[in-house]
Amino acid sequence: MQSVVIAGYARSPFHLANKGALARVRPDDLAAQVIRGLITKTGVEAADIEDVVVGCAFPEGEQGFNIARLVGLLADLPISVGGMTVNRFCGSSMSSIHYAMGQIAIGAGEVFVCAGVESMSRVPMMGFNPLPNPALAAKSAAYMSMGETAENVATKYQISRADQEALAVSSQQKAAAARDAGKLTDEIVPIQTKTGLVSEDGTIRGETTAEGLAGLKPAFDASGSVTAGTSSPLTDGASAVLVTTEDYARAHGLPILARIKSVAISGCAPETMGLGPILSSQKALERAGISAGDLDVVELNEAFASQALACIKDLGLDTAKVNIDGGAIAIGHPLGATGARIVGKAASLLKREGGKYALASQCIGGGQGIATILESVE
């Protein structure tokens, strides 16, 4: 199989939905600016791009009409470049990377922009017209709120509120430290808004303390342990990575961040969807022929502190290697955009930290996990 690499990563700043600096930015405009930024940053020849594959969890309203095609047009990509929208909820844009890798493998193109976007300000979670199947709702937890699934995981794994809060504090501190050290600057494409240029994340709360978090009320169950402080916030944001063959990247002098070693998808019980990364990561590790101990970098999406802790435990991950620059509790989780962010981030960290293998994995509403193993490229 051809060596497929991540040859560039960019994202918008992430901001809280509804009250943040990106609330008034259309998601298609947001994604287009990020893709334009990625192309400028990598120097890739736009005409060589086969397809723009955009992940989006609620592709309706301003995210509707096959947003991928519209984003390509908004970004002034050559008319010959395609566009496809992918939906696997939170795993959408990681799936777009997997799809591109598959397309390359079957000889259906060489250069792909794999992006993700979600404006949780402008398209509500569940969409504008949620119409769940009553029969399925009656027999399964397919439609259960994400917060409830996080409570279920906390109960099942007996994860205390204090442990969840410790992870949240650590995530906020790591993210704030990374931001303050300028380590997030490179990946962020400043976004032009009606009121000016937005170039920094608006989500990170470095001042968060365990005491502060301990004062919050449970957000999903009056007798539960999950709070707004131990959940990822509703976020607006977009991300993109350039996926291509190693040969193409080398031939065109593109900045290779890492090679995609293996990928996996798995299903799990919807009521504990937060455990999705366990099986999918195990499958991806096996396909890569390595074990968790071989990982130097892990980007594990913190949808909730409880599920992140459960996954760390079951996968036997070294916490020092997990979410080095902070996770989604601090950075935010714009559903469709997270997959490309954590793959891009894991690839960048592998290069920055000088390791061999990285894992990017996330849980998915409805009960799934998705994982990607990256390998450094000499």
Next chain:
Amino acid sequence: MSDNTIKKVCVIGAGTMGAGIAAQVANAGVPVLLLDIVPKEGANRNAVAEGAVAKMLKTEPAPFMSKSAAKLVETGNIEDHLDKIAECDWVIEAVIERLDIKQGLYAKLEAVKRDGTAVSSNTSTIPLANLVEGRSDAFKRDFLITHFFNPPRYMRLLEIVTGPATDAAVAGKVEQFADISLGKTVVKAKDTPGFIANRIGTYWIQLGLNAAFDMGITVELADAIAGKPMGVPKTGIFGLVDLVGIDLMPHLQASLTSTLPAGDLYHGIARDIPLINKMIGDGYTGRKGKGGFYRLNKEAGRRKETIDLQTGEYRPTVTAQGPRGAAAKGDLKALVESKGDIGAYAWAVLGDTLAYAASLVPSAADDVVAVDDAMKLGYNWKAGPFEMIDKLGAKYLAERLAAEGKAVPEILTVAGDRTFYRIENGKRQFLGLDGEYRDIVRPEGVMRLADVKLSSKPILKNASAALWDIGDGVVCLEFTGKMNALDGEVMKLIGQAIPLVAAQYKALVVYNDADTFSAGANLGLALFAVNIAAWGEIEKLVAGGQLAYKGLKYAPFPVVGAPAGMALGGGCEILLHCDAIQAYAELYCGLVECGVGLVPGWGGNGEMIDRWRKAPGMPKGPMPAVAKVFEMVSTAQVSKSAQQAREMMILRGDDGISMNRDRLLYDAKQKALSLVEGYTPPEAPEFKLPGAGGRTALGLAVEGFHKRGMATDYDVVVSGVLADVLTGGDEFDLVDTVSEGELLKLERDAFMGRLRDGRSVARVEHMLETGKPLRN
């Protein structure tokens, strides 16, 4: 002056009063500049004014009628932004009550203001003549006093004082704006200390305190006498002082004793009360402090306690045996002639207060109407002093005063055995000092149904409603039951009115003079019917209400709803069936049926869905409008202003808001007349409802609220039933078209189903008994 309208206002002084006045200007949709001093510390030079706006956004009762109103307040400071006054048509000064500071500010204002820009002071104590000392003639022409009451949004009185040099056109401009835009009733006062309301009010309070101490009666008994039986708020006098702040009393006293002329009766009653001084010293300044004459003892399990006026010690509050019979129900003569402490205290307070008020015409007020309006609107008295004297008898009062060797005010002698008010040729008249009666002249556009009633008989009338001819071919449908509750009689009268109006009149307005437009369906009656299992009768009532409301909606003439105050449940639903709404700004409106375990049953569901699906910017598809309505109705959301009712889509784009309560009927009538020409009734809507999928989505959301402890077990049941109705029940699928009649049947069935559930009945009973919702 070419343009006599006020388009922008500046308020200087962002304390409680200034900020509150600015908020009310913003509530009227008029931009307002709020300035205060530059704080001594901190980098933000506008911090004082900005802080005042931020504080008001959190204050309850809210000074702003909506969050959007707050955006009309521009904040600044008097050092950097005074030149912006050139853009303003009215500058209201509400700074600290110090003559030197006010005069200094006016000198600066004079340098930047345009000629013709009105400047007014919100002073409550300083004479106008002193305020304008040293100012130019031009400044004096533009200057007046506008004395607002706290809180400015809710208190309807505005006392206006003009000086000899004040330009009538300038004062007229301010008066008109205060009346129409700020919704105030303007009472013209003379340039005398305390003007009208506070002068009488302070005298009354001092009398009440003195008499209770002197007679050795308890605080509870004093308030039980000088409260509801006197037609004043039930706080009574001690409760009122707790509310406004005990520490305010020495200031008021000092101000009045230093400014009132030597012979004024107030000097005879003003005194230092040692216990009050001690309470203030100890921090017992009233509700804002550690407590006052009453307190909640938190150490004793939030026990309500009262101070003993003799010992100064707190003890558990007791219920006083206050006036009974006629004396408790507004018969003032019976009250002051009651035996023992009750009669003695009542007379000691009321007799001298009324005598004092009577002595202020014409020195402080031009006529008796001004005095009565001031006390009714500034102190929330049910009747003004002269209206009280009419109840007591002017002759009786004069004779009793004379018998006690007290001075009898001239106007009492003029009245003799006559009343101060009378009805003559259908007009309300008042007695002047010259002994002549004159018509009470309302400003143009002020109209009360009570005035209409003086000169006419109802077209239709039954136990719960009446229909009045309000002129120009317009009729008024009035509810008349307790809390204007709605029942079969109301529906019957509507049914009779429709053919009558269609044949003989042009338009109909739904309005009444009461503080509560309608508390909704008569629950007591419904409960009675449930208890005797008169299901058929109840269903008939529900169907009858639907028929009556739809009858109004499709009548061949325009119907305008004109609510003020509460319009709940069925009271909200009748508004939803009107062609237009003209609402008083203070509107507390919503579909609250779920609170008592029911669902809207008089067409409210369909009307709200129809409003929301037509709302600008709503996403397409079957769910958005339904989800909005579900959220509002399942949580029994009630607007806290007409502006909020507009945000809830109860009011629509062309619907109007009257800031002045007294103008509501006139405005509604004008709106109705404007709809007459070419009027065609609306077409019946058809609905595409989301069906079972939508119902499932709403159910999942409620489950989340239940888990979070925000919805009770029975809330889940009731909102499930509501979701059934809003999504089309079992019968209708996403692809079906649901007629208005079919939706009405769904809500009727759902309503009946809930009423047969004991948990709903328990909610209704609890509401009737306590006035509060049962959270079962």
